[in-house]
Amino acid sequence: MGSSMIIGQYVPGNSFIHRLDPRTKITIIFFFVLIVFFANSVMSYGLLTLFAVGSAVSTRIPAPYLIKGLLPVWFLIVFTFILHLFVTKEGEVLFTIFSFDFYTGGIIQGLAISLRFFLLILVTSLLTLTTTPIEITDAIEGMLGPLKKIRFPVHELALMMSISLRFIPTLMQETEKISKAQASRGVDFRTGSFKDRIKAVVPLLVPLFVSAFKRAEELAMAMEARGYQGGEGRTKLRELRIGKLDTYTYILFILLVIGLFLTRA
Amino acid sequence: MDITFKDVSYIYQANTPFEHRALSGVSFHIPSGSFVAVIGHTGSGKSTLLQHLNGLLRPTEGKVMIDDYQISAGEKTKDIKSLREKVGVVFQYPEHQLFEETVAKDIGFGPLNFNVEPKEIERRTGEAIKAVGLPEDLLQRSPFDLSGGQMRRVAIAGVLAMNPEVLVLDEPTAGLDPSGQREIMDMFSRQHKNNNLTTVLVTHSMEDALRYADHIIIMKDGEKYMEGAPLDVLVNKEELQRVQLDLPEVIQFLHQAEKQFGKAIPYQKQSIAQLAKELTAIVKGGESNG
Numbered sequence A: 001m002g003s004s005m006i007i008g009q010y011v012p013g014n015s016f017i018h019r020l021d022p023r024t025k026i027t028i029i030f031f032f033v034l035i036v037f038f039a040n041s042v043m044s045y046g047l048l049t050l051f052a053v054g055s056a057v058s059t060r061i062p063a064p065y066l067i068k069g070l071l072p073v074w075f076l077i078v079f080t081f082i083l084h085l086f087v088t089k090e091g092e093v094l095f096t097i098f099s100f101d102f103y104t105g106g107i108i109q110g111l112a113i114s115l116r117f118f119l120l121i122l123v124t125s126l127l128t129l130t131t132t133p134i135e136i137t138d139a140i141e142g143m144l145g146p147l148k149k150i151r152f153p154v155h156e157l158a159l160m161m162s163i164s165l166r167f168i169p170t171l172m173q174e175t176e177k178i179s180k181a182q183a184s185r186g187v188d189f190r191t192g193s194f195k196d197r198i199k200a201v202v203p204l205l206v207p208l209f210v211s212a213f214k215r216a217e218e219l220a221m222a223m224e225a226r227g228y229q230g231g232e233g234r235t236k237l238r239e240l241r242i243g244k245l246d247t248y249t250y251i252l253f254i255l256l257v258i259g260l261f262l263t264r265a
Numbered sequence B: 001m002d003i004t005f006k007d008v009s010y011i012y013q014a015n016t017p018f019e020h021r022a023l024s025g026v027s028f029h030i031p032s033g034s035f036v037a038v039i040g041h042t043g044s045g046k047s048t049l050l051q052h053l054n055g056l057l058r059p060t061e062g063k064v065m066i067d068d069y070q071i072s073a074g075e076k077t078k079d080i081k082s083l084r085e086k087v088g089v090v091f092q093y094p095e096h097q098l099f100e101e102t103v104a105k106d107i108g109f110g111p112l113n114f115n116v117e118p119k120e121i122e123r124r125t126g127e128a129i130k131a132v133g134l135p136e137d138l139l140q141r142s143p144f145d146l147s148g149g150q151m152r153r154v155a156i157a158g159v160l161a162m163n164p165e166v167l168v169l170d171e172p173t174a175g176l177d178p179s180g181q182r183e184i185m186d187m188f189s190r191q192h193k194n195n196n197l198t199t200v201l202v203t204h205s206m207e208d209a210l211r212y213a214d215h216i217i218i219m220k221d222g223e224k225y226m227e228g229a230p231l232d233v234l235v236n237k238e239e240l241q242r243v244q245l246d247l248p249e250v251i252q253f254l255h256q257a258e259k260q261f262g263k264a265i266p267y268q269k270q271s272i273a274q275l276a277k278e279l280t281a282i283v284k285g286g287e288s289n290g
Helices: A022-036 A042-058 A063-069 A071-087 A104-130 A133-150 A154-184 A194-225 A244-263 B046-051 B080-086 B103-113 B118-131 B148-160 B178-194 B206-212 B237-241 B249-261 B272-289
Strands: A093-097 A100-103 B003-012 B020-030 B035-040 B061-066 B069-072 B087-090 B166-170 B198-203 B215-220 B223-228
Touching (some): A022 A042, A022 A104, A022 A133, A022 A244, A042 A104, A042 A244, A063 A104, A100 A104, A133 A154, A154 A194, A154 B087, B003 B046, B020 B061, B020 B215, B020 B223, B035 B046, B046 B198, B103 B148, B118 B148, B118 B178, B148 B178, B166 B178, B178 B198, B178 B206, B198 B206
Parallel strands (some): B035 B215, B087 B166, B166 B198
Antiparallel strands (some): A093 A100, B003 B061, B061 B069, B215 B223
16 A cells, blocks of 8 residues: 555554543644744743654654654645745844845744644644544544534534545555556556546546445445434444543643743743 | 566565565466466465566565566566566456446457557457357447446456466456356366466465366465475365365365275366266275175
8 A cells, every 4th residue: 555645644552642532632732733823932832842742752653654754744844944044034144155145033933933833743643643533533523512503413424524534445445456457457557648647547537436336335225224323312332531631631731831821932 | 478486575564563564485486388376365465476476566575587577676677568468467356447438448458558459459359258258249338237247257358358478367256156156267277278378366266276277376474385286285184274274175075985985086187977987986896895
């Protein structure tokens, strides 16, 4: 399977972050994303970095894997930095290359924004790295629960989400299988003109759609055969529960927020 | 075409937590013109092995040689397209690869990709559909209107129409009814003999391996477990059971007959009728002696 795109693919584990209630994780990440924008001093950035890197380390996911997973976004981070170098003209001129002035403000601003970016991506990717897609859907269903009062189809939405998540790997496998079969019949997906390559996709897409529709039909039939009916009165196999671990995490996070506002410039 | 594996290892998703070693240090040689059966339990690396045969996968370590083509880690195989023309692969459930509007177009898809002349494609299409035992008036129908068994045959015809020199079959009869299984396997056997093919068959069926193959490779956990002529490999009950395989039914029966009547009947691919005759001869002979 595709070995290059692994941003946020779930890595099984038993660290305390893995065991947190997914709702806790989503809530904390949501607020973390907000407070990142309040940091404006070295100390406050330091605190946030400590929290983010500390969380990443505590998941016990090997660092090289994490860094490799972030590879596609490294480009964005570096790009942001360079952009600021050229565009921000504040503070003193630090040095000049080819008659282009680089300002201290530019470097500081560039570093700060890149760091922000890095923190955001690291923390959000921790969610999917440590939480199974099913847990995430359960959490979303739980958190959107109140919307049921206004007849919003929360359960159906969650079901659709988990079904589509469930079938991503299946469809990827299918794609790979069919592309191999067609490659064996002489289809070349990699070289040739743009037009040729678009044409090469047809033998891949048609079988993929055919099998996806067939699968959907079979799934619907199997669900009906087992008496599936929507949300009302349906019990859950996996009950989400807020435990001690979650409480401690919230306390820690509140301390971080207080610390952040104390260290702001 | 000669096929040689030299210390071939393959690792899926190397250098990630999902790393998985599917083949380790597999070596063997298949002389041109042989019919080889690769047997093994699920997850023993059969399918991975098969995908090395036309360069879909490149070994992580070691070398695969198919005639003059060389596939090894890192280095690019020149002319991989012409290799794929010579090695026809029938994947598991090949009917999933059908996509064209008509059966004829789908069968001709492979040859078309390899720049075969339209006249020649037409000839091969007609030949291939006859070979798989389908009536020619199906050619103008949509492949999606056919039954599952017919779709399978169309997909197989699509591979045969490439006129390959090596035929690679990954459980080509899975999910077919018994008579369909027999027909398809007999058809492959005919193709093998008539067109001088080298055939590699991946299968679960010990019966098929015994009946059609002249060489057998048994895989276990990504390693080669046993290799040899069918009658040398498929008679060792203990060794086979260690990889969750059973003796073929005929061999089991002959073993029992030997116990019962005290006389061995050597297996030489006899038909059931022939075996029955030999057995009667033994039983009658035994009575007259006693």
